[in-house]
Amino acid sequence: xxxxxxxxxxxxxxxxxxxRLRCSPMKGHSHxxxxxxxxxxxxxxxxxxxKENIIDESGMPKERFSAEFPKEGPSILRIQQxxxxxxxxxxxxxxxxxxxxxxxxxxxxxxxxxx
Amino acid sequence: AQSVxxxxxxxxxxxxxxxxxxCNYSYGGTVNLFWYVQYPGQHLQLLLKYFSGDPLxxxxxxxxxxxxxxxxxFNLRKPSVQWSDTAEYFCAVNxxxxxxxxxxxxxxxxxSVKP
Numbered sequence: 001x002x003x004x005x006x007x008x009x010x011x012x013x014x015x016x017x018x019x020r021l022r023c024s025p026m027k028g029h030s031h032x033x034x035x036x037x038x039x040x041x042x043x044x045x046x047x048x049x050x051k052e053n054i055i056d057e058s059g060m061p062k063e064r065f066s067a068e069f070p071k072e073g074p075s076i077l078r079i080q081q082x083x084x085x086x087x088x089x090x091x092x093x094x095x096x097x098x099x100x101x102x103x104x105x106x107x108x109x110x111x112x113x114x115x
Numbered sequence: 116a117q118s119v120x121x122x123x124x125x126x127x128x129x130x131x132x133x134x135x136x137x138c139n140y141s142y143g144g145t146v147n148l149f150w151y152v153q154y155p156g157q158h159l160q161l162l163l164k165y166f167s168g169d170p171l172x173x174x175x176x177x178x179x180x181x182x183x184x185x186x187x188x189f190n191l192r193k194p195s196v197q198w199s200d201t202a203e204y205f206c207a208v209n210x211x212x213x214x215x216x217x218x219x220x221x222x223x224x225x226x227s228v229k230p
Binding site: 031035041042043044045048056058059091093095097102103105106107108109 | 151158159207222
């Protein structure tokens, strides 16, 4: 059973470009979470999605960031017009439920570097 | 706002020493509690979790943690560390009245074990 997959593992962008990060959840999981880890900091929640729905985006920056989880295909975290402060590791996690018993499995992360 | 605090940013131990990493959270309601480990160059892996029941939880690789509700704490322990335990350790909390299951992470504790 393949784990959570993220690609690319490393992404380099110049300021002003767009970054697209992909996450394929574990088989059978329909809940996806995105977290960001800035240098020297812990992981910070960004957004929680189910298929075709954004459930909680309380951690998303108001501008330039968006996320989707279509009916078919991976979840996408999109960052428009990247700035140097967006350089971070972006982790995706998935779970089979959001209820009382909720265990999240993490992917390997995408390390975004903005030049 | 909910928060998680890990008291030690960097811990250095010799092999066979005992380990205790502190974790406190601020939230008055029902919580799920987790410890994750991130080995160098790898993704987050679940060490152990507490959902309910016995507050002393045993995880993988000889780790255990004790939930003390009155102290809002979930400290991680291991009686005798090994060089292979060198990693970063994250405490995380899921407050159960959240919409969905977003995790609030501590800032992490980097553990270095000297052979």
